[in-house]
Amino acid sequence: MASSSDIIDRAVEENSDSLKELSGKIWEKPELAYEETFAHDTLTDYLEQHGFQVDRKFKLDTAFRAVYKQGSGGPNIGYICEYDALPGIGHACGHNLIAEAGVAAALGLRAALQANPSAGATITVMGTPAEEGGGGKVKLITANAFDGIDVCMMAHPEATNMLSPIVLAVNHGSATFTGRAAHAAAAPWEGVNALDAAVNAYTALSMLRQQMKPSWRMHAVISEGGTRPNIIPERSVIEVGLRAPTDKEVGELKEKTVAIMQSAAMATGCSVTLSYLVEDKPAHYSSLITNDRLIESYRRHWQSFKPAYPSIVPDRVWASTDMGNVSQVVASIQPNFEVGANAELHTRPFAERANLPEAHSATRCVAKAMSAVGWDALTDSSFLAEAKAGFQQQLAAQQ
Secondary structure (H helix, E strand, O other): OOOHHHHHHHHHHHOHHHHHHHHHHHHHOOOOOOOOHHHHHHHHHHHHHOOOEEEEOOOOOOOEEEEEEEOOOOOEEEEEEOOOOEOOOEOOOOHHHHHHHHHHHHHHHHHHHHOOOOOOEEEEEEEOOOOOOOOHHHHHHHOOOOOOOOEEEOOEEEOOOEOOOEOOEEEEEEEEEEOEOOEOOOOHHHOEOHHHHHHHHHHHHHHHHHHOOOOOEEEEEEEEOOOOOOEOOOEEEEEEEEEEOOHHHHHHHHHHHHHHHHHHHHHHOOEEEEEEOOOOOOOOEOOOOEOHHHHHHHHHHHHHHOOOOOOOOOOOEOOOOOHHHHHOOOEEEOOEEEOOOOOOOOOHHHHHHOOOHHHHHHHHHHHHHHHHHHHHHHHOHHHHHHHHHHHHHHHHHHO
16 A cells, blocks of 8 residues: 555645646736635635535635545644735745645645545645735634634745744834924924924834844834925824734834834924734734644655755744734644745745746645645644644743
8 A cells, every 4th residue: 555655745746737727827817915816716616626615705705715524533634825916026925836835735635535534634725815914814813714723734935945934923003293384494493393203213213223132123114204395294104013033022112112102202292193003912913833843744754755855944034924823823834945046035036936847846845745744643643732732832932
């Protein structure tokens, strides 16, 4: 009898042409956050044709859930698809490949499951829109879409192979300063300069960076600063982005920026209105908790499926994503995989690489590895128990 790895490998390769076509269709028709109707329909049609029970418009208009169930009981293995694009530069984050990987992983695990009729399990493919700022997964979590899933996996294309990227928690905010307009030559003393407040705040934020931890990030821009030089600006807006390795640390950064904005208003005589993307918790996108047990299994399987021993770069700070939020509610991994060392994310060259044959080949390899991790989870109860226990320990360590 063929091994589970052989079955997974054969299943993914037998569908390689259709998977490449699936990904290519999404790549050729990029859609922005919450507008991914073509990608939604294309993916759900494909999964339904391959025997999955599909819930279209699941919780959100462009989200979906596709389920394959065999027997009774057993774990529920989740795979994530993303498929939104970036404005102006298309799939420069390679979400078409993320969708391809999620579908391919599900096909591989389903084949292994079908070859073992006595095994019971559920495979769930979750279609998650609007990662690029729209927080689709955050909304799906709020709607309890991930309830009942035991482990969740997604792989992200990149310029390098990185197993456990340090994905930062993030929150975005703004401060609107209101002053009083006046003629800048005839009676400047009658004005209250809102631009001064924004400049004061920006300078204080820059000074704060000296005392920030090396892993913290803060970005700011004055997006409004007046209309004409002969009018004392009565309104200004400064926008900030706050990132740190944990939600708690983002909360600390938020407190510091709030104090800066309030002091800038006081110093200039302006009033200030503060607004954050999320007010009731520290971060909009949470930090990513890479499950140690799952990623150990992924590394082993990935290296066995890849034709040449892959080079892996050390884990480093790597942006933010709502996959972090998923990792806070279920044991998860999101390794990065190389599709082109000379192209960085969110660039036109990366968008071009995201539909090249070598990118699809790399995607199938990581999909097979995720299939095999799923097989470990549904056939080895101690493996799954260790992954779940590790998840609770890692989550507690962040509190």
